[in-house]
Amino acid sequence: MSDKLSFLVFGAGSVGSVFGWRIQVGGGNVSVVCRSNYEAVKKSGLNINSDQHGKHIFTPNNVYSSAKEAVANGEEYDYVLVCTKVLPSYGDPAVALKPIIKSNKTSIILIQNGIGIEEPYAREFPGNPVIPAAAFLDSKQLKDGTIEHGNHARLTFGLYTDGVLERDEEYKKCGESALKAFDKILISGSVGSTIEEHLQRSRWFKLIFNASLNPISVLSGQYSANELVKNPGTRELVKKAMIEIIKAGEAVTGGPLDDKVPGSDLPDQFVKYTETRTTTIIPSMLQDYMNKKPMEHEVILKIPIEKAKAAGVEVPILETLYELLVMNEKKNLQ
Numbered sequence: 001m002s003d004k005l006s007f008l009v010f011g012a013g014s015v016g017s018v019f020g021w022r023i024q025v026g027g028g029n030v031s032v033v034c035r036s037n038y039e040a041v042k043k044s045g046l047n048i049n050s051d052q053h054g055k056h057i058f059t060p061n062n063v064y065s066s067a068k069e070a071v072a073n074g075e076e077y078d079y080v081l082v083c084t085k086v087l088p089s090y091g092d093p094a095v096a097l098k099p100i101i102k103s104n105k106t107s108i109i110l111i112q113n114g115i116g117i118e119e120p121y122a123r124e125f126p127g128n129p130v131i132p133a134a135a136f137l138d139s140k141q142l143k144d145g146t147i148e149h150g151n152h153a154r155l156t157f158g159l160y161t162d163g164v165l166e167r168d169e170e171y172k173k174c175g176e177s178a179l180k181a182f183d184k185i186l187i188s189g190s191v192g193s194t195i196e197e198h199l200q201r202s203r204w205f206k207l208i209f210n211a212s213l214n215p216i217s218v219l220s221g222q223y224s225a226n227e228l229v230k231n232p233g234t235r236e237l238v239k240k241a242m243i244e245i246i247k248a249g250e251a252v253t254g255g256p257l258d259d260k261v262p263g264s265d266l267p268d269q270f271v272k273y274t275e276t277r278t279t280t281i282i283p284s285m286l287q288d289y290m291n292k293k294p295m296e297h298e299v300i301l302k303i304p305i306e307k308a309k310a311a312g313v314e315v316p317i318l319e320t321l322y323e324l325l326v327m328n329e330k331k332n333l334q
């Protein structure tokens with residue numbers, strides 16, 4: 001039996017493939033569960049063209065077509081990395097993991113955008129460490145099993161301790177050691193890694209980009225993030241949306257979203273970062289729209305809007321983006 005840590009990537013799309021690959025490079029035993037790209041990945045692995053690391057073929061230790069198949073020989077994983085899109089209106093996402101989680105040994109890492117993503121997993125698996133991660137990278141699946149990755153990859157993550165879990169010392173102890181081992185293997189795989197105490201602040205920080213540039217990239221008529229910040233009119237719109245997200249995030253989490261940069265300076269920082277990128281950033285929401293797939297508007301806009309309002313912050317631009325996006329999606333998916 002291998003003494004390596006075992007990882008199961010649930011949803012080997014672009015993000016799952018990049019992190020799965022780097023974790024294998026860092027010393028992990030990495031298996032993947034695929035859906036539409038199963039045949040291609042089983043046959044030829046994942047071809048990753050990365051500006052950061054060059055061209056590589058990531059050959060997972062095992063390729064499975066379902067959660068059931070991933071445990072058919074009694075496997076129990078140290079970590080399950082959930083890298084699917086977050087689409088709560090299509091059903092409870094935690095149910096899909098039920099065959100895989102057999103004991104509290106398995107930590108559940110959610111490498112996904114959005115707010116409020118942890119609750120279904122914490123409810124379904126109350127003893128398993130739930131570790132949400134904000135992912136900073138740009139990646140895209142060009143065709144089944146062929147992934148394009150930009151010039152950086154970073155994860156900011158921490159232990160979810162809201163609600164009933166706050167009282168459970170055993171949960172915290174297991175969670176803390178899972179965080180440390182994950183951090184170590186990411187660093188070995190050349191992934192930027194930060195264990196974050198103020199978890200929700202880092203999720204709202206990531207949302208500054210996702211709730212502004214992602215919907216606007218769709219609604220503008222399919223412009224990249226780089227193009228949107230170059231054009232003066234959309235640049236201003238993006239910044240105004242960002243200000244709403246920052247105010248909402250500060251009110252909801254009770255503190256600044258960044259330790260060093262004041263909230264008022266963050267929109268300029270995000271815009272500058274996007275403007276100076278040499279790779280073209282096609283936000284994941286625009287990728288979904290172009291592929292006629294459902295978009296993650298519930299966790300990127302709807303839930304943040306509800307939380308903002310509950311905290312007394314008005315977010316009219318985000319509400320407008322949300323309504324227009326839902327209308328667009330209806331037509332796009334017809």
Ligand SMILES: NC(=O)C1=CN([C@@H]2O[C@H](COP(=O)(O)OP(=O)(O)OC[C@H]3O[C@@H](n4cnc5c(N)ncnc54)[C@H](OP(=O)(O)O)[C@@H]3O)[C@@H](O)[C@H]2O)C=CC1
Pocket residue numbers: 010011012013014015016033034035036037083084085086096111112113135136137138139140141283284296
């Ligand atoms: N792309 C990016 O640059 C970034 C994305 N993110 C976030 O990361 C998350 C993942 O995004 P991304 O990798 O782009 O998404 P993708 O759509 O590329 O990948 C998701 C994968 O999960 C698969 N999947 C979905 N449901 C199941 C299931 N039940 N069983 C097996 N496989 C399943 C999908 O299969 P199928 O093709 O059949 O649907 C697809 O291969 C999202 O929350 C996104 O917002 C965060 C930062 C950057």
Ligand SMILES: CC(C)(CO)C(=O)C(=O)O
Pocket residue numbers: 113135136137138139209210214225281282283284285
């Ligand atoms: C920040 C960005 C655009 C990737 O760089 C992202 O998170 C997404 O595509 O959803």
